[in-house]
Amino acid sequence: MKVMMYMKNVLRQRLHLEPEHGWLNDPNGLCFFGGKYHVYFQYSPESAYGDGDKCWGHWQGSDLVHWEFTGTALRPDCPDDRSGVYSGCGFVKDSLLNLFYTGNVKEDGDHDYVTSGRGANVIRVTTPDGVNMSAKHTLLKNSDYPDFCSCHVRDPKVWEENGAYRMVLGARTLDDKGCVLFYRSDDLENWSYDYMMTVPDFGYMWECPDVIDLNGKRFLSISPQGLAHGAYEHQNVYSSGYFRYDDTLHDFEEWDYGFDFYAPQSFTAPDGRTILIGWMGIGDIPYSNPTAELGWQHCLTIPRELTLSQDGSIYQRPVREINSLKQIPVNFADGEKIVSQLPFYLASFAECERFSLVIEGILVMSLSDGVFTLKFTDENAGGGRTVRRVKLENFTGIEIIADMSSLEIYLSGGEKVMSTRFYPRETAAAITAHGISGSIYPLKEMEVR
Secondary structure, rough: OHHHHHHHHHOOOOOOOOOEEEEEEEEEEEEOOEEEEEEEEEEEOOOOOOOOOOEEEEEOOOOOOOOEEOOOOOOOOHHOOOOOOEEEEEEOOOOEEEEEEEEEEEEEOOOOEEEEOOOEEEEEEEOOOOOOOOOOOEEEEEEEEOEEEEEEEEEEEEEOOOOOOEEEEEEEEEEOOEEEEEEEEEEOOEEEEEEEOOOOOOEEEEEEEEEEEEEEEEEEEEEEEEOOOOOOOOOOOEEEEEEEOOOOEEEEEEEEOOOOOEEEEEEEEEOOOEEEEEEEOOOOOOOOOOOHHHHHOOOEEOOOEEEEEEOEEEEEEEEEHHHHHHHOOOOEOOOOOOEEOOOOEEEEEEOOOOOEEEOOOEEEEEOOOOOEEEOOOOOHOOOOOEEEEEEOOOOOOOEEEEOOOEEEEEEEEHOOEEEEOOOOOOOOOEEEEOOOEEEEEEEOOOEEE
């Protein structure tokens, strides 16, 4: 019992939203409404392994570092979502928060649940405060999707554009091609199919679509399944990234090159910033998370501000609110070993062509020949994670947010990002720098109640 309590203290995150118990996956319904940020998420409260009811949990907060967990917001309690409350979005209109989600239904019988046996229903509820929900109203069923679709259609994202409401849905065609379906409505109730977008040979299913506008440039974010894996791209079981989006989809770029990132969703903050949050996890992974044995599994990423770079790609940075948690920094020099309590923020903004940062006994982060490598040296500390790599055009600096059991690594001002879980046995980390110098800021924990 004492060992278990100690490990809970070591591994429990201080900067990332994670459940007290149960399983977390996709972020949902992200928005600012009624003076508060709202973060819903896929939630299996009864099991750290994702068994039992598939629900939505809910956090709310006046800023992005102080949060309150209000409990389970939506449960599968009607015929059209009886097999699970799956992913969706939030849309604010006329003093109400509209929540759209996929109601999953699995029929009994001899089905493959791809071409038969699964119902994918778009359901809408409204709430005046983010907590108290209206009755559920089913908007779309399988019969409302194009004939070329399989039973896999899900994850609505809604926005308003040119006086009309728009919705995207991720889908899998009958010939196993991923695509995004576009719908439109004049009243948020009655929706009609508009068109589809896809690209050849790019996976069998596109999940979690999201249309993002940055300074007049449009992007389509998706989480495709079934991509071929490479040495520097699509290294995980499933990927997440975005296309540049005009008349066609082109120039796909991954959101995150680490071990643990999937199903991101964006929203607009009241000051106009576009913010992205992802699931720091992936389904069907070949590695493990020891917190499951302690009663919970997975967390969300730190919210990330999105900006448009000069070349038209998206840069990601941790939200500026994290700066309020920084404490007095300690500088480190090339060749120096320094011990810091977790969590911490590490920064080095010097340009160089080769360096390494070693978290003693756990992992090595290094740059050589234009390739940044994240490599675990302790299989247990990585839960079976091994190595991930990303190519960089020019290295201009590194920022790391190290929580109790995760790392988020921002390279060259957020040009590339790598996220991973890691599982140390202590609450402090010894870091050795080679070929690089910088500063480490201890971080206060954010408030979650």
